[in-house]
Amino acid sequence: MTRRAVRRALAAFALALAGVPSPADDTLAVAFTPDEIAKILAHGPWPPEVKRDPSNRVSGNADAIAYGERLFFDTRLSANGLVSCARCHQPGRHWTDGQARSIGLSPGDRNAPSVVDARLNRWFGWDGANDNLWAQSIRPMLDPREMGMTEAAVARTIREVPDFACRYRRTFGRAPGTDDRRVVVDVGKALAAFQETLASGRTPFDEFRDALARGDRAAIARYPDAAKRGLRIFVGRGSCDVCHTGPRFTNGEFHDIGIAHFAAPGRVDPGRHGGIATVRSSPFNLLGRHSDDAARATATSTRHVAQEHRHFGEFRVPSLRNVAATAPYMHDGSVKTLADVVRHYSELNEERLHVHGERILKPLRLTPEERADLVAFLETLGDGAPVFRHTERGRLECE
Numbered sequence: 001m002t003r004r005a006v007r008r009a010l011a012a013f014a015l016a017l018a019g020v021p022s023p024a025d026d027t028l029a030v031a032f033t034p035d036e037i038a039k040i041l042a043h044g045p046w047p048p049e050v051k052r053d054p055s056n057r058v059s060g061n062a063d064a065i066a067y068g069e070r071l072f073f074d075t076r077l078s079a080n081g082l083v084s085c086a087r088c089h090q091p092g093r094h095w096t097d098g099q100a101r102s103i104g105l106s107p108g109d110r111n112a113p114s115v116v117d118a119r120l121n122r123w124f125g126w127d128g129a130n131d132n133l134w135a136q137s138i139r140p141m142l143d144p145r146e147m148g149m150t151e152a153a154v155a156r157t158i159r160e161v162p163d164f165a166c167r168y169r170r171t172f173g174r175a176p177g178t179d180d181r182r183v184v185v186d187v188g189k190a191l192a193a194f195q196e197t198l199a200s201g202r203t204p205f206d207e208f209r210d211a212l213a214r215g216d217r218a219a220i221a222r223y224p225d226a227a228k229r230g231l232r233i234f235v236g237r238g239s240c241d242v243c244h245t246g247p248r249f250t251n252g253e254f255h256d257i258g259i260a261h262f263a264a265p266g267r268v269d270p271g272r273h274g275g276i277a278t279v280r281s282s283p284f285n286l287l288g289r290h291s292d293d294a295a296r297a298t299a300t301s302t303r304h305v306a307q308e309h310r311h312f313g314e315f316r317v318p319s320l321r322n323v324a325a326t327a328p329y330m331h332d333g334s335v336k337t338l339a340d341v342v343r344h345y346s347e348l349n350e351e352r353l354h355v356h357g358e359r360i361l362k363p364l365r366l367t368p369e370e371r372a373d374l375v376a377f378l379e380t381l382g383d384g385a386p387v388f389r390h391t392e393r394g395r396l397e398c399e
Helices: 003-016 034-041 062-072 133-142 151-160 162-172 180-195 204-214 217-222 225-235 272-281 297-304 338-346 368-379
Strands: 262-264
Touching: 034 204, 034 225, 062 162, 062 180, 133 151, 133 180, 151 162, 151 180, 162 180, 204 217, 204 225, 225 368, 338 368
Parallel strands: none
Antiparallel strands: none
């Protein structure tokens, strides 16, 4: 939203609130300052424009989407024939698995984040070890603890399963050839094309935000007062919007928030520090030959990212959209409920921050009532999405 649009919205809001309210006027039970209104409006509009990924030539392609959907739910891309992408990203759990730490072929170290709105990410994974969605889709197939395949095994499966091979030809215009890595990259791109369709919908907050922008008293009044009070904390003294910015409620970057970064006793999860090393050396990054973005216009961040000591213990700031549906929380699933997340920030132990950690973080010292209000606001970021259903095209056998 431009500054002029913000000024118009603030003027409209001021006009909507003209006059003397009665004590029973629910619309005015929680009033916002012009500065707070500007911050609230910055969290929209939603949904964002859908754009193709220039690094993936089949982004937005209907055949690729159907193929990717089939692959996402199929267990034959795992070493034991029992694990699919959907093991950790279940539609009924808002594309997470409800586990603290996900279990593929064996237990992992991290919590499975939702793949909804993943198309909007700049970096992928808790540590940003990939810079594009198709590379991130390849990673679990080749991880020994997740799906446990090799490039050769993935390519062989695609060639030998008739439906997989047929859909590959339909999507890419050629048969899966003898170059295993090329086949694996194409599988990742089909999986990415499908995941790009997983987009969150509008929420009660979006309705309130837009009502605020147009000065609609009646619509403003429908937003719960507890959520309004929580929102005021979020954009006010809580400063939550420093990291959870914009329409997605995330800056897409990495921070140390005082959560232990030991994967196990005596074994450290390096977080972003390790992720930078991985993404820079990956053959699947946006600077490599497998990107379809000939100009490498999408690779600027990859080209300039640099590993620093401060990155130890930093993990990606997740989007807060549908946050109430994706418990447990944090990179290691160590925080069970949304109320516990708020309590963590309220009672933050600064001594647990990394030596070069986030000096912007201070304990919020919220009262129980204020914590409840903040949770009430966060709950309005849910879209109440219906249960996912496979498309007919995804179910039909290839011909």
